[in-house]
Amino acid sequence: MNAPEHRCGTVVVVGRANVGKSTLLNRILGEKVSIVSPVAQTTRNIVRGVCTETRGQIVFLDTPGMHRAIGNLGRIMNKMARGAIGNADLVLLVLDGAARPFVEDDGWMRRLIKHDIPWMVAVNKNDETGFSSEAYRVMENEIRTELDSTERATWLEISAASGASVDELIAVLFAQLPEAPPLFDEDMLTDYPRKLAIADFIREKLFTVLHEELPHAIAVHVEKLEEGEKQWGIEAEIYVNQSSQKGIVIGHKGRLIRTIQRQAEIELAEVYDVAIDLKLWVKVHKGWDKNFWLLRKLGYA
Ligand SMILES: Nc1nc2c(ncn2[C@@H]2O[C@H](COP(=O)(O)OP(=O)(O)OP(=O)(O)O)[C@@H](O)[C@H]2O)c(=O)[nH]1
Ligand SMILES: [Mg+2]
Numbered sequence: 001m002n003a004p005e006h007r008c009g010t011v012v013v014v015g016r017a018n019v020g021k022s023t024l025l026n027r028i029l030g031e032k033v034s035i036v037s038p039v040a041q042t043t044r045n046i047v048r049g050v051c052t053e054t055r056g057q058i059v060f061l062d063t064p065g066m067h068r069a070i071g072n073l074g075r076i077m078n079k080m081a082r083g084a085i086g087n088a089d090l091v092l093l094v095l096d097g098a099a100r101p102f103v104e105d106d107g108w109m110r111r112l113i114k115h116d117i118p119w120m121v122a123v124n125k126n127d128e129t130g131f132s133s134e135a136y137r138v139m140e141n142e143i144r145t146e147l148d149s150t151e152r153a154t155w156l157e158i159s160a161a162s163g164a165s166v167d168e169l170i171a172v173l174f175a176q177l178p179e180a181p182p183l184f185d186e187d188m189l190t191d192y193p194r195k196l197a198i199a200d201f202i203r204e205k206l207f208t209v210l211h212e213e214l215p216h217a218i219a220v221h222v223e224k225l226e227e228g229e230k231q232w233g234i235e236a237e238i239y240v241n242q243s244s245q246k247g248i249v250i251g252h253k254g255r256l257i258r259t260i261q262r263q264a265e266i267e268l269a270e271v272y273d274v275a276i277d278l279k280l281w282v283k284v285h286k287g288w289d290k291n292f293w294l295l296r297k298l299g300y301a
Contacts, residue, residue, distance in 0.1 A: 007056035009089030009177035014081055016104040017041045017065025019096040020124040024160035025049050025062045028170060032271065033190040034062045035200045037207035039214060041067055044077055044300055045200075046084055047192050050184050055174045057182040061087070066104040073217070073289040076301055082111070090176050091119040095136050097157065098128035105136065109143050112153075118176065120154040122169055127159040195222040196299045198268060202236055202280070205263045206249070209256060215245035217289040219298050231275040234268070239285045239294070246282045257282065 013021045017040035025047070026032045034047040047062040063084045064077035085091050093108050095101075112119040121140075123133040133155065140153065154172060158165040190197075199220040207214060217240070224235040240246055250257045261280050268276045288294045295301040 004054070005056075005179050006181060007174050007177040008058075008180040008182050010059045010061065010087055010183075011090050011092050011173055011177075012061045012063060012084045012088040013092045013094060014063050014085065014108055015065060015094035016096070016102055016108070017067040019065065019094045019099075020160045021065065021094045022047075022062050024094060024122065024124065024158075024166070025060050027160045027163055027166055028058075028060065029189060031189055033192065033197075035204035037204050038211060039207045041065060041074070041077065042204070042207060044073070045192070045196065046080055047190065049190050050188050051170070052182065052184075052186040052188075056177065056180075057184065057186075058170075058173055058177065059183055066108065068104075071217070071289050072292065073295060073300060076295065085112075085115070085117055088117060089178065090173065091117050092173070093119055093121050093153075095121060095123045095133070096125055097123040097131040097133050097136070098125040101135050101139050106139060106143065109140055110147070113143060113147050113149050120172065120176070121156070123155065123157045124160050126157045126164060127162045131157075133157055193299070195225055198222050198225065198234060199236060199298075201267055201271070202238075202260070202264045202278075205260045205267070206238065209260050209263065210249065213248055215240050215242075215248060217241045218245075218249070219288060219300075221298055227274075231277055232268075232272065233277050233279075235279045236281075238280060238282045239288045239298075240282060241284070241286055241288065243284050246284055249282050 015021050022034035022036045022043050025034050028051055029049045033049045043064045049060045051058045061084050063081040066078055066081055069075045069078050156165055156169050158169055199222045203220045219239040220236055222236045226233040261278050265276045265278045
């Protein structure tokens with residue numbers, strides 16, 4: 001009897017900002033490897049997540065959401081996402097069925113059709129009232145007609161939040177990948193560097209707590225990480241562009257920064273299964289998001 005075939009390949013997850021790419025990756029992996037927030041442009045790096053099971057191994061790359069870029073950081077993020085598809089066996093384009101199509105969705109479809117990369121669509125948020133994939137399907141038809149392309153992408157309607165049709169999506173992904181041995185050790189979930197992951201968890205809490213008040217350019221850098229057996233000591237700096245923003249992040253009598261610190265400690269303790277002592281400082285770094293040296297230090301360039 002033949003051994004069951006083992007499929008393996010890289011699936012690059014792309015789409016407009018805030019459509020639910022990172023939520024979907026976490027749902028598929030059953031672990032939080034990529035941060036999620038209601039604020040657009042949450043993911044700023046390529047985050048790799050490896051799904052290993054009896055059918056084979058899918059290496060997912062979560063990418064920053066495409067958006068109208070302002071400044072160097074925005075341009076780097078868009079470039080990262082566009083560049084990532086060069087490594088794909090398959091591109092998964094995530095669309096937001098609870099929102100109308102945007103120019104960025106058109107841009108992705110056009111790019112994928114033109115470059116002739118195998119791709120499929122997951123229309124996300126089908127748990128929301130008013131969900132519809134119709135306008136996006138019309139968009140694909142119109143672009144195909146314009147570009148003289150006769151193929152059709154595979155479409156699925158899912159909810160990354162509830163998990164609806166996500167198993168079906170995984171089955172479709174496996175079916176489209178080549179027969180190949182695993183690329184990574186079966187125990188590996190992600191190879192995203194720990195200091196960057198910790199900085200992201202803290203940034204996620206900043207995004208969630210500040211939300212409407214969030215300064216446009218904000219970043220977190222882990223200055224110190226001491227991994228003790230019973231407790232990890234972490235010191236991190238929060239970068240803002242102006243001194244007025246420092247007050248927003250700290251809040252009245254330090255209330256906001258304490259909330260952010262506590263929420264980050266709780267989540268980090270859960271993720272790394274160790275007690276966490278987190279210290280946060282807010283630093284004014286005028287123009288940090290335009291400074292390539294700082295962007296590199298933050299892991300963005
Ligand atoms: N209702 C609903 N909300 C969802 C679903 N998936 C994600 N969201 C929400 O959509 C928002 C954005 O989710 P993310 O996973 O951060 O989106 P993203 O595409 O990774 O965003 P960027 O990293 O900014 O590009 C969050 O508030 C999520 O909770 C879904 O299936 N249903
Ligand atoms: Mg994301």
